[in-house]
């Protein structure tokens with residue numbers, strides 16, 4: 001099924017049109033404390049539906065993707081008389097769209113919802129694709145549901161108040177999509193100033209399409225959707241190791257560095273051309289700096305990669321690798337030795 005995404009900076013009017021078209025009888029807007037302060041005022045001014053809606057506010061941060069927060073929202077919806085003829089409008093980053101989407105997917109077996117991503121990561125990744133969920137039992141996204149939003153409204157109007165590291169974090173996912181798309185998209189992504197929001201809406205339109213086309217071909221991640229894991233096997237290991245050392249790094253930064261490791265692996269295993277490797281390395285170094293690792297980190301990094309749920313056996317770690325920009329191969333296994341070599345080269349390239 002083709003996902004509905006509207007690209008516009010006329011967010012309020014667009015929400016009103018979508019709500020009207022849906023025939024929804026009542027509207028519930030979910031925000032976190034930051035989007036309540038930074039994004040809701042504009043929507044209240046420009047959208048009749050939001051102004052008239054019941055606003056439900058959650059805390060900010062990933063810890064809020066919890067059963068307790070979901071239960072509190074279910075309770076508010078129940079007490080507020082929400083029905084399957086209501087519309088839920090999620091206004092926020094990935095936390096609000098994951099949590100609000102999950103609550104919408106489960107309340108009364110499914111209430112339609114609109115996502116209004118307010119972070120770049122939300123726009124480019126979390127708000128589309130229909131993966132909703134909460135963290136549970138100490139595990140990320142352990143409980144959830146596939147449930148596509150009725151629509152997603154992508155705009156750049158909310159990014160002005162977003163800290164620079166949040167913009168860069170989202171941009172790494174854009175770089176990933178560009179690598180999955182091809183040479184031209186990659187060149188455009190590399191020549192766009194990552195911190196510049198002007199012109200970003202047009203870039204988002206072509207970039208998000210890369211994800212939604214892959215998702216449409218494989219909504220429940222049986223195979224091709226795994227291409228979207230590019231950069232994430234190494235990236236998650238960097239992220240988890242940094243977390244263990246109590247020096248957390250933003251997800252997108254970990255992905256940016258992970259992309260370098262996996263492009264090096266792609267070069268070694270599939271002949272990914274160095275002409276498309278070095279510009280990515282330059283871009284990542286210029287915008288994200290480098291993430292220093294030492295040989296002593298390798299065993300833990302490898303163990304973290306092996307623990308990744310995508311792997312059948314710890315001896316063979318699964319990656320999505322590229323033959324070239326736009327030519328992904330999922331389920332490529334690499335041995336510990338291959339990965340150590342790639343980490344050595346990553347260190348040389350980013351030194």
Ligand SMILES: NC(=O)c1ccc[n+]([C@@H]2O[C@H](COP(=O)([O-])OP(=O)(O)OC[C@H]3O[C@@H](n4cnc5c(N)ncnc54)[C@H](O)[C@@H]3O)[C@@H](O)[C@H]2O)c1
Pocket residue numbers: 032033034035038039060061062065092093094095096098118119120121122125126127128129130131132141158159160161162163166
């Ligand atoms: N469902 C998916 O397919 C998918 C994909 C990628 C990530 N995710 C999930 O997304 C979450 C991360 O998303 P995120 O990076 O957007 O985090 P987030 O929602 O926590 O937002 C980051 C911070 O920015 C604040 N914020 C949001 N919009 C703002 C604005 N316009 N101005 C100022 N501050 C603003 C938030 O309150 C928060 O403090 C994770 O939980 C991750 O698991 C889901």
Ligand SMILES: [Zn+2]
Pocket residue numbers: 125173232251255
């Ligand atoms: Zn990611």
